[in-house]
Amino acid sequence: MSATRKAVAGAERLVVKVGSSALTTAGNGLDVGRLNALVDAIAGRIAQGSQLVLVSSGAIGAGLAPLALGKRPRDLATQQAAASVGQLALAHAYAESFGRYSLTVGQVLLTSDDVVRRSHYRNAQRTFSRLLSLGAVPVVNENDTVATEEIRFGDNDRLAALVAHLVGADALVLLSDVDGLYDGDPRSGATRKITEVTGESDVDGIAVGMSSSGLGTGGMVSKLAAARTAAAAGIPVLLAAATDASRALTAADVGTAFASADSRLSARRFWLGYAAGTTGRLHLDDGAVTAVVRRRRSLLAAGIVGVDGDFQAGDVVELVSPAQRVVARGAVAFDASELPELIGRSTHELPEEQRREVVHADDLVPLAAHRASS
Numbered sequence: 001m002s003a004t005r006k007a008v009a010g011a012e013r014l015v016v017k018v019g020s021s022a023l024t025t026a027g028n029g030l031d032v033g034r035l036n037a038l039v040d041a042i043a044g045r046i047a048q049g050s051q052l053v054l055v056s057s058g059a060i061g062a063g064l065a066p067l068a069l070g071k072r073p074r075d076l077a078t079q080q081a082a083a084s085v086g087q088l089a090l091a092h093a094y095a096e097s098f099g100r101y102s103l104t105v106g107q108v109l110l111t112s113d114d115v116v117r118r119s120h121y122r123n124a125q126r127t128f129s130r131l132l133s134l135g136a137v138p139v140v141n142e143n144d145t146v147a148t149e150e151i152r153f154g155d156n157d158r159l160a161a162l163v164a165h166l167v168g169a170d171a172l173v174l175l176s177d178v179d180g181l182y183d184g185d186p187r188s189g190a191t192r193k194i195t196e197v198t199g200e201s202d203v204d205g206i207a208v209g210m211s212s213s214g215l216g217t218g219g220m221v222s223k224l225a226a227a228r229t230a231a232a233a234g235i236p237v238l239l240a241a242a243t244d245a246s247r248a249l250t251a252a253d254v255g256t257a258f259a260s261a262d263s264r265l266s267a268r269r270f271w272l273g274y275a276a277g278t279t280g281r282l283h284l285d286d287g288a289v290t291a292v293v294r295r296r297r298s299l300l301a302a303g304i305v306g307v308d309g310d311f312q313a314g315d316v317v318e319l320v321s322p323a324q325r326v327v328a329r330g331a332v333a334f335d336a337s338e339l340p341e342l343i344g345r346s347t348h349e350l351p352e353e354q355r356r357e358v359v360h361a362d363d364l365v366p367l368a369a370h371r372a373s374s
């Protein structure tokens with residue numbers, strides 16, 4: 001068995017995330033039978049002595065039937081109305097289900113600010129820590145009813161990875177309607193399951209697509225991104241089918257295991273690279289990409305070919321390659337309005353008060369192959 005699977009099987013503190021597609025069905029909303037089976041597996045692991053945080057999607061799916069909505073709405077206001085009704089049903093179902101094992105649940109609804117802003121982060125951390133020390137099972141979801149289009153996570157995979165870092169988890173288990181990562185979208189015919197991912201070369205070039213059920217949101221794209229985020233935080237990830245929850249949480253011998261990075265990023269670098277919200281983009285030429293990614297140098301004005309966004313000095317921005325890949329993120333040292341005059345110019349050509357790195361190497365985190373989102 002791989003070291004990653006051993007780490008998942010032996011984790012003392014775990015975050016388990018379950019997706020909408022594994023808990024809800026298109027016509028009938030919340031499937032309490034599936035929810036009970038998941039809770040059976042989680043309660044078994046808790047009985048073995050592990051502490052567990054559950055990140056559960058499904059609020060929107062669970063709210064459809066009570067509101068007589070046929071399928072998942074596209075507009076945010078109706079999604080929020082469905083989530084408002086469905087979250088209550090979901091929380092109630094978990095309270096009842098964990099109650100069968102005399103386990104108490106605590107509902108934690110988070111906005112992106114709570115996990116992304118460093119000042120709010122400590123507060124959420126204290127809540128989780130106290131819930132766990134009191135023996136309760138935190139059940140987490142995004143606070144869908146107040147999240148706006150701009151700030152919402154949308155899918156819960158990224159939220160789960162950030163929560164895993166926040167609670168200091170030893171492993172993250174992502175449970176879905178698919179039994180692992182395939183080398184192509186499983187709907188597109190002959191594809192092979194990848195059982196171990198030890199580095200970028202294992203996932204290079206594979207086709208990852210969106211949700212097939214129409215119930216989930218991020219598809220495999222957001223699961224891969226979440227696995228990369230957890231890896232950077234030093235947390236191994238197991239992706240498995242929710243129907244295999246019991247084996248995923250005991251022997252960890254199912255699904256796809258993602259190894260974590262050998263060296264864990266410091267809290268500040270993790271925040272810069274993976275957690276902080278970004279407010280702009282710097283477009284780099286090839287030479288600058290090599291300098292910042294391979295040689296770990298600071299980004300200078302000379303290597304920037306374009307600027308997007310309205311950011312202030314100190315904000316976190318994405319660094320984008322000519323092939324439109326987000327290759328790094330970092331805290332920028334200039335306001336967006338100052339940069340157009342400076343880009344493409346050598347440092348010695350710049351006015352003295354602006355002769356500095358645009359993103360200093362200490363404030364810059366290279367990323368594994370992320371494609372620009374737009």
Ligand SMILES: Nc1ncnc2c1ncn2[C@@H]1O[C@H](COP(=O)(O)OP(=O)(O)O)[C@@H](O)[C@H]1O
Pocket residue numbers: 018019020021022057155175176177178180181182183184185186187206207208209210211212213214215216217218219220221
């Ligand atoms: N390469 C791939 N490997 C596995 N699943 C994939 C891949 N590409 C796309 N998918 C789709 O992603 C879906 C899971 O994502 P999603 O429906 O958002 O799940 P959840 O609701 O659990 O978050 C799978 O059912 C599958 O159709």
Ligand SMILES: N[C@@H](CCC(=O)OP(=O)(O)O)C(=O)O
Pocket residue numbers: 018019020021056057058059060061083141142144154155156157215216217218219
């Ligand atoms: N917060 C939303 C999650 C949306 C969603 O579909 O997430 P996921 O199934 O994890 O892709 C809900 O509870 O419906």
